[in-house]
Amino acid sequence: MKGSVASDTAYFIEQLKLFIKYPEVLSNDESHRSEIQRLTRLVSVALETPQESMQRIMFTYLPLVTARLSNEFGLLATLTMGDDANPVALSDLIKTSGLDKSLVSAIMDYHCYHGSAIEPRQGFYAPTKLTHNLLDPKVVTTLTCWHDIVGPAYGSLHRVLTSGPNGPDGSGKKTAFQVTHNTTQSFYDWLESNPERHASFYGYMAAVHAVTKKWVDVVQFDEEIAHNAHENEVVFVDIGGGDGSQSIEVQKVHNLGGKIVMQDRAAVVEKAQKAREAGVETMVYDFFTEQPVKGARAYFIQFVLLNWVDDDCVRILASQAPAMGPDSVLMIVDYVQGHRWETKGKIPEPDLWTPAAALAARACHEAQSRSSADYRHLLERAGLEMTEVRVFTNFGQAVIMAKKPKPAVDGS
Ligand SMILES: C[S@@+](CC[C@H](N)C(=O)[O-])C[C@H]1O[C@@H](n2cnc3c(N)ncnc32)[C@H](O)[C@@H]1O
Incomplete structure (x- = not known):
């Protein structure tokens, strides 16, 4: 052998x-x-x-750092003006970036090692397929968000986990995110206090949605959810819907009657213009309070619960339960830890997104990812019943379906 x-x-x-x-x-x-x-x-x-x-x-920090610097200072964009036959001179990269020779050389040497540039002759560089990948606007937005917001929080996780109850500097900063960004604000308050950060985070969310498989591929919305819906009936409530991208997805596949409502914090709803233009109703709603839209066909909550600890998740879910009718469905879209072991047939290989999302949830929100048994337990605590888990990506994203349990028939 x-x-x-x-x-x-x-x-x-x-x-x-x-x-x-x-x-x-x-x-x-x-x-x-x-x-x-x-x-x-x-x-x-x-x-x-x-x-x-x-x-x-x-050296794992370096791909993120060099990509961020290269985009900020135009190194990669300048590189694409050349090719293997006519590579770009180091002096041109220095001139357009305004950075010093030593730094530009170091960054370009790293790009050559990494495959995001080649150096066909000494001091002359040409782009590769990876250079172009790194200039894709969705990639730039995502890498900017992770470099500026989430990445540094990963780096402070160790300090937080090895410090006492008042945080590493005794100032009450509890999450790795708060420690690294020197703030006592929550993640979402901090984002909203700066328009650039806010745009960066929602740009990243939109970029991820645009390139990953969608939950609507595994839920036949009209057939399973909106059949026989009336004009004025609410068929979909997107709770903590962000920029409303999932409401827009439903709008695309939904051909029957009924309204779609997207809810979030005021600062987020204000910016959800694209969703409104697509015909989605938007509404300011705090998901810790009772759901005001009653008897909708589906209540949907995507990439929200992983940002909250169990007790908060139970409060969020229990706030939806009183609004749900006997035929309402609650759909949670989130990562499911250990999904590989629940897959029928060939077991998928370990993936990167599931642990990365779990660690980001811990670093940014002091919260956690969950297995399907954990979701079942949360739903039960909120008075709901898990009915099904449909995994739709090979990195553990799933639709967790739930309903209100039927009232017990009183046999006495
Ligand atoms: C990770 S984002 C997910 C956004 C969207 N569901 C998606 O999949 O793109 C979490 C969302 O929860 C919202 N959120 C946080 N706290 C909230 C609250 N108390 N009430 C309503 N929405 C809240 C945030 O503003 C943010 O848009």
Whole structure:
């Protein structure tokens, strides 16, 4: 076995070089493409010496930092003005960025190592596919948000977990987010206190929604939820709906009668113009208070509960329960920890998003991700009954469906 691996090494290297040169050969075969990515990543780790493991991990900040700097100072945009035959001179990158030679050289050396630039001749650089990926507006928005807002919070998690009940500096800052950003405000108050941050966070949310698979692919909205709906009936209430992107998704797939309502904090609702233009009604609503829209077909709550501790989640869910009729459905879209082990058939490989989201929830909100058993328990505490869990991405995003339990028939 081992002998055949060794004798096939040259062939393996040739194949890898071909994939690097012609990545498009796999563009129509998603499962092979992602399997090759996963395996080459694991091969790379399997071949590491301890010193290489150390190096890979100790420099993990750098892709985010160099991408942010390169976008801010126009290095990547300038790079795309050249190509392999006519690469961009270091002096031009220095001139357009306004940064000093040593810093630009270091950033460009990192890009070359990382595959986001090449240096065909000394001091001249050309773009790669990754350069263009990093300039995609959705990627820029997301990386900016993670560099400025969430990333630093990951970095303070250790300080918070190793300090006493009053936080690392005794000032009452409890979350890693509060410690790193030197604030006692909650995550959402802090976002709303600065328009740039606010726009950055919601830009990131929109970018993620635009590139990931959607829950509407696994819920036949009209068939399952809105059948026979009347004109004035509310078919969908999007609780903590942010920019209203999910209400707009429903608007796209929904062809029957009925209204769609999006609710959030005042500062967020104010900015949800796109949703209003799409015909969605918007409403200021604090989800810790009783839901004012009664008897809707569906109450929907996406990427909200992972930001709150159990007792708060129970309060949020219990605030919806009195509004729900016997046929109302509550849909929670969130990450489900351990979803791999609940999948029928081939068990999916471990993914990056589920643990990354769980750690971000802990760092930014002192909150947590949950397994489907945890969701069942939360719903029961709020007087609701979990009916189904439909996982719709291979990184653990799922629709958790619930309803009001039927009142017990009094047999006496
Ligand atoms: C992570 S975002 C998710 C937004 C949206 N559901 C989505 O999937 O894009 C969480 C949302 O909860 C909202 N939120 C936070 N506290 C709230 C409260 N007390 N009442 C209503 N909405 C709240 C935030 O303003 C934010 O828009």
